[in-house]
Amino acid sequence: MLLTDQIGNILNIDTTPIRIISLVPSQTELLYDLGLEQTIVGLTKFCVHPIHLKGDKQIVGGTKQINLDKIKALKPDIILCNKEENTQEIVLACQAICPVHVSDIATIADCLDLIKQYGQLFNKSDNANKICETIDTNLKEFQIYIKEKSSLKVAYFIWKDPWMVAAKGTFIDHLLQLNKFENIYGNLKRYPEVDINKILQEGNPEVILLSSEPYPFKNNHVLEIGRVSNHAKTILVDGEYFSWYGSRLVQAFDYFKQLHDRL
The missing domain is CATH 3.40.50.1980 (Nitrogenase molybdenum iron protein domain)
Structure with a gap:
């Protein structure tokens, strides 16, 4: 073969x-x-x-x-x-x-x-x-669910020291778009380092998502980024549902619905 x-x-x-x-x-x-x-x-x-x-x-x-x-x-x-x-x-x-x-x-x-x-x-x-x-x-059921949702400006962080985000060309960004999350770092590529002190001028997100992997963000990081983000709604998310592909997608859309219910 x-x-x-x-x-x-x-x-x-x-x-x-x-x-x-x-x-x-x-x-x-x-x-x-x-x-x-x-x-x-x-x-x-x-x-x-x-x-x-x-x-x-x-x-x-x-x-x-x-x-x-x-x-x-x-x-x-x-x-x-x-x-x-x-x-x-x-x-x-x-x-x-x-x-x-x-x-x-x-x-x-x-x-x-x-x-x-x-x-x-x-x-x-x-x-x-x-x-x-x-x-x-x-996926089709989720697309019906998300259709009436409003778009939200978001930032998705994957690392700290240095702070890094998921940007254009990544599977994470693809799933953010599916969720009607407008990635404020969508003008950048892959996984760039960013200065969180400039987050307001660079997009002023309404929602900040801190991933559980590869960096294990915790509640203290929510407070840390809240001080520079005009206290945007900051949520710890399960990074496996945003970055794992394959059969993990079977469960992902239910998780995304639960996430939107928290917003």
């Missing part, structure tokens, strides 16, 4: 891979939901869903640093990476061991494409199609 991944690499797969290493937490969750738990042999320390996998499978490092010796010892048939989560150096090093599939996610359409690719790659197309159908149904 010839399969082209989401960055254009062509994979020549003779047989269905049965020893999988995932270097991306959201993709590990997707593998589990596709019914592939028994084929996962390695994952990262950040692969926390479902939590029991960390106790059952070999940890091969993080998303930015990996232990190549552990990976080689597992004799994987395929390694799953992501353009944003993993470095090019990691991908190249893994390609010297076995085929590597790299995802590249900026939209829900990209997510659905990835799920279907995994379905084809791992002989789980029926499961993949069911997940995609559920996501599509839930």
